[in-house]
Amino acid sequence: MTLQFNTETFRDDYSFHNSQRAIDRFPFPFHEDSYMYAVNMERHQGGPADSVYEKRFDVDEHYVAEMADRAKVLGDDPLRCQSLPHMTLAGWDLLELIMVSKSEEYPDLFELHRKGREWYWINKPLGIEDHFTFMDDTTLPYGPMEYITRQTQGDFCVLDQREDNLWMDAGMVTTQADWSLDFDIGMNFFEWHAPVPLAHEKGIFKRALKFLLNIQQGAPARRLNWTMTVNPLLDTSPENYHKWGIQKTTLTSENIGAKQHLRVELQTFFRLPRSNALVFPIRCYLMSFQDIVSKPKWGRRLNRVVRDLPEELASYKGFIDNRPLMLDYLSQFDDGLPTSFGVWPDEDITPTLQR
Amino acid sequence: MTGTAPNSTAPKTVGAAKLAVRVSAITTLNALVTRFEFQRIDGADFPTFSGGAHTVVEMMDGEKKRLNPYSLMSDPAELSTYAISVRRDDQGRGGSLFMHQKIKVGDEMALSYPVNLFVLDLRARKHLFVAGGIGITPFLAQIKQLEAIGGNWELHYSCRSPDLGSYVDELTEYYPHATSVYYDDKKQLIDLDNLLDGQPFGTHLYVCGPKGMIDWVRKTATATGWPQAHVHHEEFFAPQPGRPFAVRLKKSELTVEVGAQESLLEAIERLGVDAPYLCRGGACGQCETDVLDSDGTFLHRDHWLEDDEKESGEKIMPCVSRFEGKILVLNR
Amino acid sequence: MSTFEFPPSIRSRPVYCVLEARPGKAHLMIADAEGAEALIDLALRAPELMAKAHVIYIPKATDFGAALNALNPAQYYEGPSYSAAVSRIKRVFSDASMGLQIYLSGTEGLMGQALSEAMQAGYDHTAIQTEHRGSLARRMQCVHCKGITEDVSNDPFQCSHCGLNLFVRDHYSRRLAAFQGVCIDAEEPGNVPPSKELYS
Numbered sequence: 001m002t003l004q005f006n007t008e009t010f011r012d013d014y015s016f017h018n019s020q021r022a023i024d025r026f027p028f029p030f031h032e033d034s035y036m037y038a039v040n041m042e043r044h045q046g047g048p049a050d051s052v053y054e055k056r057f058d059v060d061e062h063y064v065a066e067m068a069d070r071a072k073v074l075g076d077d078p079l080r081c082q083s084l085p086h087m088t089l090a091g092w093d094l095l096e097l098i099m100v101s102k103s104e105e106y107p108d109l110f111e112l113h114r115k116g117r118e119w120y121w122i123n124k125p126l127g128i129e130d131h132f133t134f135m136d137d138t139t140l141p142y143g144p145m146e147y148i149t150r151q152t153q154g155d156f157c158v159l160d161q162r163e164d165n166l167w168m169d170a171g172m173v174t175t176q177a178d179w180s181l182d183f184d185i186g187m188n189f190f191e192w193h194a195p196v197p198l199a200h201e202k203g204i205f206k207r208a209l210k211f212l213l214n215i216q217q218g219a220p221a222r223r224l225n226w227t228m229t230v231n232p233l234l235d236t237s238p239e240n241y242h243k244w245g246i247q248k249t250t251l252t253s254e255n256i257g258a259k260q261h262l263r264v265e266l267q268t269f270f271r272l273p274r275s276n277a278l279v280f281p282i283r284c285y286l287m288s289f290q291d292i293v294s295k296p297k298w299g300r301r302l303n304r305v306v307r308d309l310p311e312e313l314a315s316y317k318g319f320i321d322n323r324p325l326m327l328d329y330l331s332q333f334d335d336g337l338p339t340s341f342g343v344w345p346d347e348d349i350t351p352t353l354q355r
Numbered sequence: 356m357t358g359t360a361p362n363s364t365a366p367k368t369v370g371a372a373k374l375a376v377r378v379s380a381i382t383t384l385n386a387l388v389t390r391f392e393f394q395r396i397d398g399a400d401f402p403t404f405s406g407g408a409h410t411v412v413e414m415m416d417g418e419k420k421r422l423n424p425y426s427l428m429s430d431p432a433e434l435s436t437y438a439i440s441v442r443r444d445d446q447g448r449g450g451s452l453f454m455h456q457k458i459k460v461g462d463e464m465a466l467s468y469p470v471n472l473f474v475l476d477l478r479a480r481k482h483l484f485v486a487g488g489i490g491i492t493p494f495l496a497q498i499k500q501l502e503a504i505g506g507n508w509e510l511h512y513s514c515r516s517p518d519l520g521s522y523v524d525e526l527t528e529y530y531p532h533a534t535s536v537y538y539d540d541k542k543q544l545i546d547l548d549n550l551l552d553g554q555p556f557g558t559h560l561y562v563c564g565p566k567g568m569i570d571w572v573r574k575t576a577t578a579t580g581w582p583q584a585h586v587h588h589e590e591f592f593a594p595q596p597g598r599p600f601a602v603r604l605k606k607s608e609l610t611v612e613v614g615a616q617e618s619l620l621e622a623i624e625r626l627g628v629d630a631p632y633l634c635r636g637g638a639c640g641q642c643e644t645d646v647l648d649s650d651g652t653f654l655h656r657d658h659w660l661e662d663d664e665k666e667s668g669e670k671i672m673p674c675v676s677r678f679e680g681k682i683l684v685l686n687r
Numbered sequence: 688m689s690t691f692e693f694p695p696s697i698r699s700r701p702v703y704c705v706l707e708a709r710p711g712k713a714h715l716m717i718a719d720a721e722g723a724e725a726l727i728d729l730a731l732r733a734p735e736l737m738a739k740a741h742v743i744y745i746p747k748a749t750d751f752g753a754a755l756n757a758l759n760p761a762q763y764y765e766g767p768s769y770s771a772a773v774s775r776i777k778r779v780f781s782d783a784s785m786g787l788q789i790y791l792s793g794t795e796g797l798m799g800q801a802l803s804e805a806m807q808a809g810y811d812h813t814a815i816q817t818e819h820r821g822s823l824a825r826r827m828q829c830v831h832c833k834g835i836t837e838d839v840s841n842d843p844f845q846c847s848h849c850g851l852n853l854f855v856r857d858h859y860s861r862r863l864a865a866f867q868g869v870c871i872d873a874e875e876p877g878n879v880p881p882s883k884e885l886y887s
Contacts, residue, residue: 079833086477089504093403135503162476163584163813180830186806186862187699194699195858214633214641217402218372218468238830238869242851245873273403274431274500276474321874480809552712556783557809580711580786582814 002108005064005125011072016232018291022061024345026287027052028295029224029264031343033304035313037199039208044222044268052266053222056101057152058283059109064125066153066175066234073174073235074150079182080237081146083158083170090158090170091145092135093272094279098148123151145170154266154283157181159189159212161276166212168192169277175234175284177227177263178241178318197312215278217271225265225282228319228326232261232286251322256329257290260322262302289329295345296353299333306330373413374401374466379436381460388489388521389455392429392438393466400434404469406497407589410437411467411635416453420624423450424635426492426589427469430499437466440521442489448596448616470633473563473589475500480557482508485545485572487564488515491522493589494563498530509533511550513564516540547575563589594618594635595656597677603684604628605647619673623687630673630687637675644671644685651680689721689820694886700857701795703819708733712786714740715779716760717801719769721821722793723751729790730758737761741779743772745797749821769797776801780808792818796826796837799864812861823885828865829853835865841882843871852879 008015018026047053052060073080083091099121103112111122117134128151132139140147149156149172158170166189173181184192189209190200199205215221229236230248251259266283293299306314306326314320335354340346376393383389395401404427414421425439444451458464473493475482482501484494491512501508510530514520516538526534537543551560560581562572569588576586596616603610604623613622620642623630633641637657646669655665657672664670671678671685693702706729714736716726723744730737741762746752752765766772789805791798798817806812824838834848842855846868853868860867872878 089477096403160477161474180867182833183828183830183858183860183863183867186860191699194697195856200698210640210643214639216372216468216470216633217404238867240831242831242870242873245870246876249874273469274405275477276405276408276471478809552784552786554785556780556785556787558785560785578710580709580788582811584811584813585785 003059003063003125004061006061008062008065010065010069010232010234014231014233016062016065016286018287019061021050023287023291023294025051025060026292027224027264027266027285028292028298028343028345029226029262030301030305032341033301033339034308035305036310037202037204039204039211040223041208041211041221042223044220044270052283052285055105056220056268056270057098057105057154057281058266059102059106059125059153063153067126067151069234070150070172070174073237077239080174080239081149081172082181082185083143083145084186087145087158087160087170087275087277088137088143090160090272090275090277090279091143093274093277094156094158095144095148096134097270097272097279098152102152126151146172152281154281157280157282158272159278159280161213161278164213165189166209166278174237176237176282177225177265177284178236178238180238182239195316197316198310212269212278215269215271217273220268220270222266222268225267227263227265227317228322229261229263229286230259230322232288234284234286236263248318248322251325253325253328256325257293258288260289260326260329261286262289262292289326293330293333295347295350296333297339297345297347297350299330299353300335300337301339303327303330303334372468374468376437376464376466378458378460378462378464381458384440384521385519387519388440388442390428390438390440391454391458392436393464394436396463401437402468403434404431404496405471406431406475406500407473407493408469408471408496409473409493409634410439410469411632412439412450412454413465413467414450414453414458415464416449416457420621421448421450421453422621422624422632422635423454426473426496428492428495431496432499432503440489440492448594467633470639472634472636472638473561473587475506475561476559476585476587478557479559479585480507480555481559482506483550483554483558483560484508484510484512485547485560485562485564485568486510486512487562487568488513488519489521490562490564490568490589492563494561495522497561498526509535511535511537511545513537513539513543513545513568547572548579551576551579551581559585559587561587561589594621594675595677597654598679600651600678600680600683602678603682604687605684606687613677618675619671619677623673628687632674635674637672640672642672642674644673644687645669646671646683647686648682648684649678649680650682651678653678689724691819691823691886693819696857699859701799701817701859701861703798703817706790706792706816706818708736709788709816711788712739712784714788714790715743715783716740716790716792717743717772717776717797718755718791719745719793719797719821720747720749721751722791722797722818723749723755723820725792725818725820726790727751727754727758734758743776743779745769745772745793769800773800773804776804777808780805780810783808789815790818791815793820794822794824795819796824796864799826799859799861803862803864806861825855825885826865827853827855827868828860828863829868831870835863836868839868840885842885843879843882844868855885 052058099112102110113120156172159166160169171181264285270279375396379394380392409424409426411424429438441454443455607628611622631641633639640659654677656675737758737760740760742760743764824840827836827839829846832849836847851870854871856867858867
């Protein structure tokens, strides 16, 4: 199919919207009616046709608008993209991975022509055509990581692997769930996760790190994470928290269905060949509560998850104050019927809401 | 963890991805060392790799499948060919002898994707390499990688004799100012104290060679104030033979006798049970296996498990570790 | 006594040790204020270090200079502030060789900044010893305007650059040598709790 790209914004008038196709393929993150941290890793080698898991780097209807939002964020604050000096090689690895993947998986949108080190890249949706010399920084308008991640949805953390640990030594981070690359750059895996409650005690990070250290070339992995955002705001950065934090107080029982969004991160992990670094793309999918409850199974389940989530987690994820309002809304879509196991909406076997 | 995600959206697979290859050249370097070159059967390029990476070579020795790791020593930028150098080990478990005696040009084999457990620290202001014997192989690829990005390096290479100095000619011809060679039979020793004194702040030291050399270099470095984080070593632990023992595999509902000359991992694989692995040398952690029941003594030989995990009797690394006793039940 | 036992905290917060003598070709010791006491204690335990030691000291409002100098280090420098000393510190690292041991003591701000300089010179931070002495005040980065406020001893505090009311987190950046300050009244402007002394 040919993708139609939305004209939309993730700020000011918030004209962001999901088409029916986007709703159908939303990566709903809860496989059962409750949630607790888990490592929940699996191979990232395909998935059902047209799902967000199918391609290495999913391109969807929000692509052009997200890239415009990223350019705006970087214009306001160039420190959202940084790379420590030893990470340039990893940047070239990442550029190659993305260009090869996209040109193979979306040949109608992206083309890559290579003759030795002389490369020619065409990005049709963004109207970009560049000739450059692979591994020669002077032939691109930005560093290799910045160049390619200005053209790819999702945040990117590029992790150096040393001393049995991973180090956040480069990144492009403009759609983050309230953490600062400028502050966290240079930290190891345990340090940048330090503010996360409960998971350290449960040994989650130790196990996750062991898994990630062993991710090998040709065998990428993925997992989902989630949080809540009021308004479809991509740039929920700590840098701008003093500006967007107030929006959390604008929820009412009338506007919550449209304003409150579930924010899902599809996190993937690829070993990079020349640098042996690990790239950790964090792709953000937003969906309003009213679109979620259009799938009866998801509506029932989201009510139960939000209702039963431990206080520490609701607080860390930043919605403890709004939880009562959320439950007033969501409980209308939970009739107590059982839900099927797994993340898919299962519309063929799910009964409609019983009143 | 792979394949156990309850919300799985992916096909479930275990084990490392493999590359089907054909032996394209065999070159005898000297009495002990032979170079093997491979090309992909499908004609495609190999995956790019980083200097210091190894591949696990799958050898079909009759009914027996041997899996040995070897450092990739070819140029990481040259992807039509992978090359390894194999030192014949007459006392070993037979993998190197099989390569030397049985493998012919044109034979089909399987290689694992490259895995790097001996990576360059790219923060280094300078890379100082110390090699002993066949330990030169990872440095050959690292040197090519550094040459391509303009890195600052220096090699000190100790060999038994000029006859056994693999790649000495190539190194001294291309990099005469960066390479120093030392021959045991001429009583030439690396003057390590002097070498380690005065290296620029931010230098990283890498050593690969016999265990005695690694221990000597690491000890000397520590004694002269080099921090551990700046000293890197590559040491493959070939599985050591031991007494045979029996193991019960709970999930597979199988029992297997581990022979004196095979590893626990090899015995598990012999039954056709798919078990994860990467390095087969006790370093990477991929094959970590839960012990469900045991009565006996664990012979932990890996570098992966924490001391408390080893003492707990709840974990074993079957690629190198063994067991002596009555009962061993694994969650595999 | 100038020592303080920090309560357990999150994984990004630095933990400090007691300086111990380690083998080395040369020894660089950087301290401020009561940090001098840690160097004096170290020299008492391992007097042999001092013949190969370079001491860089910022006394602030204390008077340990004479006692430090009396340890007879190979090189001794006393400076009025960290910013006055930093160009010398950079020069020391650019001239240094492997085998240098680094000992830092005093306030978190001093140790953090010197450690960050060593890292930028290519040295791994895990190899550097740090012993806290003296003031508990912190060096804070405002996550919003990026300005650094030195010697913060109250929580919340006002950013000395942009004026926002910030709360003091334990989340710490080695690269910036600073803790993170985050706006405390973003969701309810003007609702700022009374400021309390840290650890009180």
